Amino acid sequence: MVGQTAAAATAKISVIVTSDYAAGEEKSWEDLRRALRAWAEQEGAPAEEFILVESSRFGGRIPGDVVGMVANLKVLHVDAESSYELKNRAVEAAAGDWVAIVDADCIPHRSWLRVLRAAIAGHPEAAAVSARTLYPGRSRLERILGLLSRSYLDPGRSGPSRFISGNAAAFRRDVYRRHPLPVGMGAFASRIQSEAFLREGATLWFDQALVVVHDFEGWAMEQDIRRNHGYSTVITRLHDDRLPYAGLIRMGVIVIPLIAAGKTLDSVRDCFRCFRHYNVRIYELPLALAMAVVTHVLEMPGMWRAFRRKPIQATQYR
Incomplete structure (x- = not known):
């Protein structure tokens, strides 16, 4: 334990940034500029390594000003398309003991790296540390959807969790390499990875002070998120019968209303537990409670496609 604590206190961190939404569009480059500006302005010691990972399809298309925004930024082009493939390849190429994987449309608070280093040093037993994700909160709808979309992994205070944030989290690189993100199951299939961590006896930590602000593009984005969440809820359990409630999923399409009802009840509890934090x-x-019903109904078409083993359609997610 002493050796583990000492190693955590001196851990080297690689930050991996990639786009999982609307990749290659002008807006995605603007998101990337804002994110890299925030990484360049971090308090305290910088990360030992920054990796911007992108598909080789975009070779030569990354704006020239982007590359110089962070002093030690490395651009990694790989023969991959999905965000999970890109992240896995970047972890393999990283040199850090820990890899912080943060989507390009998430802006870290200035204290992010300082808080992460403190969490790693203070909890050497942790294999992953998740950030709290907020929406900008420019409107009532935005704040409510931020609560509904993000509070499921937020225990309301810093502490152990059963989940890993899919858009902003840090991992012990050796554990991640044993359990990479699953590919071929859509944009929100990371539960397979987090459950593999837990089966290995790993501790997943949530840090309330480790905050990113996730861009929000309105109702169309929320519909896209929900369709993908519904898809991943089903497809991951069809692939891995060790996941919670996999037995229910194997009953087929007739359980779609039951799944949506169960998820709605979970969201209702999360609303009462976490509304002040959002x-x-x-x-x-x-x-918020009414929107909990609406958002989970929006997941049902994605569930249906997964049960039919059809790919998700009309999505901006990679």
């Missing part, structure tokens, strides 16, 4: 007022809770 800047939702108590008088806005009735609307």
Whole structure:
């Protein structure tokens, strides 16, 4: 344990940045500029390595000003397309003891690296540390959807978790390499990875002070998120019968309403547990509860496609 603590205190960190949404579009480059600017302005010691990973299909298309925004930025082009493949390849190429994987449309607070180093040193037993994700909160709908989309992995305070944030988390590189992100199952299939960590006896840690602000593009983006979440809920359990509730999923399409109802109940509990952390007022809770029903109904078409073993369609996610 002493050796483990000492290793955690001196751990080298590689930061991996990639785009999982609307890749190659002008907006994705703007997201990347904002993210890299935030990484360049971090408090305290910088990460030992920054890796921007992108498909070789975009070779020569990354804007020239982007590359110089972070002093030790490495651009890694790989023969892959999905965000999970890109992240896996970047982890293999990284040199750090820990890899922090943060999507390009997530802006880290200035204290992010400092807080992460403290979490790693303070919890040497952890194999992954997840960040808290907020939406910008420019409107009531945005704050409510941020609560509904993100609070499931937020225990309300720093502590152990059963989940790993899919858009902003750090991993012990050796554990990640044993359990890479699953490919070929859509954009939100990371539960397979987190459950593999847990089966190995790993501790997953959530840090309330490790915050990123995730871009929000409106209702169309939320519909896309929900369709993909529904798809991943089913397809991952069809592939891995060790996941929670896999037995229920194997009953077939008839359980889609039951799945949606169960997820709605979970969201209702999360609303009451975490609404203050997402800047939702108590008088806005009735609307949040109504939106919990709506958002999980939006997942049902994705579930249906997964049961039919059909690929997800009309999505901006990689």
